[in-house]
Amino acid sequence: MTEELIVRGAPAEYVSSVGAWEKLPEHLMRRKLNRILVLHGRASWEAVRNQFPDLSNFETTFVEYGGQVTYEARDALKEKMEAEQIEAIVAVGGGKVSDLAKAAAFVSRVPVIMLPTLASTCAAYTPLSVMYTETGEMIQFDIFPVSNALVLLDPAIILDSPKELLVAGIGDTLAKWYEADVVIAELPEKTTAIEVAAFAARKCRDDLLRFSEVALAEMERHELGTAFVKVVETNIMLAGMVGGFGDKYGRTAGAHSIHDALTLLEKSHDVLHGLKVAYGILIQLVIEEKFDEIDALLPFYKKLGLPASLTELGLLDITENELQQVAERAARDGEMIHLMPQTVTPIVVRDAMDKLEQYVPAIKVQ
Numbered sequence: 001m002t003e004e005l006i007v008r009g010a011p012a013e014y015v016s017s018v019g020a021w022e023k024l025p026e027h028l029m030r031r032k033l034n035r036i037l038v039l040h041g042r043a044s045w046e047a048v049r050n051q052f053p054d055l056s057n058f059e060t061t062f063v064e065y066g067g068q069v070t071y072e073a074r075d076a077l078k079e080k081m082e083a084e085q086i087e088a089i090v091a092v093g094g095g096k097v098s099d100l101a102k103a104a105a106f107v108s109r110v111p112v113i114m115l116p117t118l119a120s121t122c123a124a125y126t127p128l129s130v131m132y133t134e135t136g137e138m139i140q141f142d143i144f145p146v147s148n149a150l151v152l153l154d155p156a157i158i159l160d161s162p163k164e165l166l167v168a169g170i171g172d173t174l175a176k177w178y179e180a181d182v183v184i185a186e187l188p189e190k191t192t193a194i195e196v197a198a199f200a201a202r203k204c205r206d207d208l209l210r211f212s213e214v215a216l217a218e219m220e221r222h223e224l225g226t227a228f229v230k231v232v233e234t235n236i237m238l239a240g241m242v243g244g245f246g247d248k249y250g251r252t253a254g255a256h257s258i259h260d261a262l263t264l265l266e267k268s269h270d271v272l273h274g275l276k277v278a279y280g281i282l283i284q285l286v287i288e289e290k291f292d293e294i295d296a297l298l299p300f301y302k303k304l305g306l307p308a309s310l311t312e313l314g315l316l317d318i319t320e321n322e323l324q325q326v327a328e329r330a331a332r333d334g335e336m337i338h339l340m341p342q343t344v345t346p347i348v349v350r351d352a353m354d355k356l357e358q359y360v361p362a363i364k365v366q
Contacts, residue, residue, distance in 0.1 A: 040091075042067075163219055262280075265315065294359070324346070
């Protein structure tokens with residue numbers, strides 16, 4: 001290992017308990033924060049606003065985030081925060097709300113507090129933001145040298161979120177093992193931090209394979225069961241630990257490079273992040289020629305409704321030219337897919353996409 005590894009293991013404080021949001025005023029007072037900006041989504045805010053704590057003792061501004069994480073949105077939010085002398089930003093919502101809040105907080109030099117309403121990504125936990133163009137194409141992720149100040153995770157809030165978003169989170173988090181393992185396995189020696197990342201990545205996979213089906217059944221019954229809470233914390237906390245301790249060796253590899261490339265297609269913008277990543281896992285495994293692992297995963301994919309092909313992603317009608325654009329973007333210089341030991345070119349990616357389409361219908365999933 002020749003490159004510097006920086007550990008960003010956790011937020012400054014993390015609380016997971018029913019009623020965690022109710023303690024927000026106490027946390028703000030303890031930090032001596034008074035001028036607060038609350039950044040939120042639209043649908044998620046309508047769902048949770050009655051559970052948001054009373055901040056009438058604070059000077060509070062509420063802002064709807066606008067639907068995309070761009071540098072333009074970050075800078076506009078920064079200007080508003082500076083004009084109103086905001087001392088902290090509270091993010092209420094899913095991954096994109098969290099990412100925009102973190103980006104704006106960093107450039108504004110104020111702490112960011114996370115109140116996740118979904119367990120579809122680890123964004124509430126990690127000190128980085130995935131940035132997009134105005135049209136929805138992923139540009140890059142920006143890593144910050146400052147941890148999130150506080151995460152208040154209330155599993156009861158997540159219980160009321162849409163089931164399909166938890167499924168997408170499971171797809172995204174499952175990739176933690178496959179992407180970390182393909183990189184870490186090649187390291188001649190493993191530091192303690194890398195060992196922690198590898199442990200967390202394997203536990204992500206093992207716990208999701210073990211608990212996801214039960215967790216989703218609990219969610220359907222609106223039951224705050226052990227499996228449900230386990231999956232929620234796996235998607236948010238445990239997933240965040242993989243990249244937090246592993247840095248570039250535990251963050252992304254093939255699966256997320258495929259996701260990022262698919263964002264070139266406007267048709268993919270309505271497909272949830274974690275579903276595109278779940279598809280990317282299988283493309284990565286095709287490149288690795290690990291068809292036995294694909295066979296082992298496909299029953300799990302089928303039970304949860306994770307996509308195993310472009311057809312199941314709803315992208316059946318994309319053109320050959322669009323497929324080539326995706327392959328070229330996935331394999332361009334600097335992409336994390338090149339952390340894999342295989343030589344990955346656009347031809348390799350394009351071939352893997354064809355092989356997966358042919359392979360999935362050819363086998364019978366029990």
